[in-house]
Amino acid sequence: MLVDPSHWSGRRVLVTGDTGFKGAWLSLWLQELGAEVTGLALPAEDHSLYTQLGLKELITHTDVDIRDQDAVDHAILSAAPQTVFHLAAQPIVRLSYDEPRETFATNVQGTVNVLDACRRVQGLKAIVAITSDKCYENREWIWPYRENDPVGGHDPYSASKGAAELVVASYQSSFFHTEEAPLLASVRAGNVIGGGDWASDRLVPDIIRALAAEETVVIRSPQAVRPWQHVLEALGGYLLIAQGLAEGDRKFASPWNFGPSSQDSSPVLHIVERLLSLWGGGNFEIKGDQTKHEAHTLKLDCSKAHSQLGWRPAFTLSDTLEWIVDWHKAYAKGDDMRAVSRRQLQQYRALMDKALTEGTEL
Numbered sequence: 296m297l298v299d300p301s302h303w304s305g306r307r308v309l310v311t312g313d314t315g316f317k318g319a320w321l322s323l324w325l326q327e328l329g330a331e332v333t334g335l336a337l338p339a340e341d342h343s344l345y346t347q348l349g350l351k352e353l354i355t356h357t358d359v360d361i362r363d364q365d366a367v368d369h370a371i372l373s374a375a376p377q378t379v380f381h382l383a384a385q386p387i388v389r390l391s392y393d394e395p396r397e398t399f400a401t402n403v404q405g406t407v408n409v410l411d412a413c414r415r416v417q418g419l420k421a422i423v424a425i426t427s428d429k430c431y432e433n434r435e436w437i438w439p440y441r442e443n444d445p446v447g448g449h450d451p452y453s454a455s456k457g458a459a460e461l462v463v464a465s466y467q468s469s470f471f472h473t474e475e476a477p478l479l480a481s482v483r484a485g486n487v488i489g490g491g492d493w494a495s496d497r498l499v500p501d502i503i504r505a506l507a508a509e510e511t512v513v514i515r516s517p518q519a520v521r522p523w524q525h526v527l528e529a530l531g532g533y534l535l536i537a538q539g540l541a542e543g544d545r546k547f548a549s550p551w552n553f554g555p556s557s558q559d560s561s562p563v564l565h566i567v568e569r570l571l572s573l574w575g576g577g578n579f580e581i582k583g584d585q586t587k588h589e590a591h592t593l594k595l596d597c598s599k600a601h602s603q604l605g606w607r608p609a610f611t612l613s614d615t616l617e618w619i620v621d622w623h624k625a626y627a628k629g630d631d632m633r634a635v636s637r638r639q640l641q642q643y644r645a646l647m648d649k650a651l652t653e654g655t656e657l
């Protein structure tokens with residue numbers, strides 16, 4: 296199975312969280328495929344990928360807080376989507392310690408509001424709910440997590456994503472199981488990185504900001520292991536799942552992990568050293584912070600996506616880090632970032648098709 300432009304051309308697609316990092320890349324990709332994209336999220340920040348891509352000119356966007364049920368109902372029923380990608384969330388672990396109530400309200404009740412509105416949309420075929428690799432009850436073991444491992448979460452963000460998984464499972468079995476209902480899947484990607492992420496308290500954006508400002512990069516947990524992957528790898532997986540759901544294949548209506556090859560689950564220190572070397576300079580220092588617990592080891596088992604979907608990473612971690620530095624160097628030079636991003640997207644689409652067709656294992 297490949298991402299099929301004929302499936303997407305003219306399709307009405309709703310993306311919640313289009314003003315965020317992943318949502319902006321997904322909206323650009325869908326727009327390139329010919330979909331009619333409606334976005335729904337909090338207003339875009341001035342310094343955001345959404346703005347740098349000029350998405351305002353390419354898609355229809357409505358400012359909606361997903362905690363506001365009436366506003367969500369109105370926006371989703373007006374857009375009448377055939378496919379929904381639900382990405383809107385408060386996604387930062389450390390912020391979730393400062394704002395637990397807002398995090399749970401957005402990530403759990405917000406997901407309920409979006410799914411509930413979807414029950415009333417005529418002609419809706421597919422819903423992909425984006426949760427997280429952090430939805431698993433983390434046991435700090437060396438083995439990767441599989442889709443049938445228990446969900447849980449220590450910090451409020453992880454717990455909210457575990458809870459969002461329970462919401463998805465409940466809506467699946469209670470409302471989206473009948474012949475005429477849309478099919479619903481949840482997707483759990485790894486630590487997604489790429490050009491254009493400007494979030495605070497995230498490793499790669501923090502490093503890029505420090506390098507661009509010629510400041511010392513500060514890292515908290517050099518030995519923490521995460522399943523790093525390029526944003527387009529995860530988004531490609533989401534598109535395939537959405538296609539399968541829209542075609543009515545019930546095997547897709549279940550949870551899916553999308554992560555890197557096992558050797559690309561690397562410690563933070565490796566990411567820092569490699570980014571500094573690709574940037575061509577810079578220093579870092581380690582300042583541990585024990586006040587906010589974060590999981591030490593997190594890996595994903597993607598055997599299900601490999602065997603049942605034919606999905607596999609098209610990229611190594613090394614390629615990913617090179618693309619991030621290329622993107623941010625182009626930004627620093629004042630290049631047209633829509634053109635730069637489209638170029639990366641086109642190159643990635645060719646690599647993805649090749650990896651999926653040849654079944655290459657990195």
Ligand SMILES: NC(=O)c1ccc[n+]([C@@H]2O[C@H](COP(=O)([O-])OP(=O)(O)OC[C@H]3O[C@@H](n4cnc5c(N)ncnc54)[C@H](O)[C@@H]3O)[C@@H](O)[C@H]2O)c1
Pocket residue numbers: 311312313314315316317318335336337338359360361362381382383384385386401405425426427428483484485486487488494
């Ligand atoms: N980036 C990662 O490494 C990663 C990894 C796994 C899962 N995820 C998940 O992917 C999704 C997108 O993450 P991202 O990295 O693009 O985050 P982001 O912070 O860049 O974007 C978040 C988006 O959600 C919107 N949003 C936040 N609160 C909202 C609210 N109350 N109402 C409406 N919209 C709201 C924002 O406006 C923005 O559009 C999230 O669900 C996140 O949990 C991200």
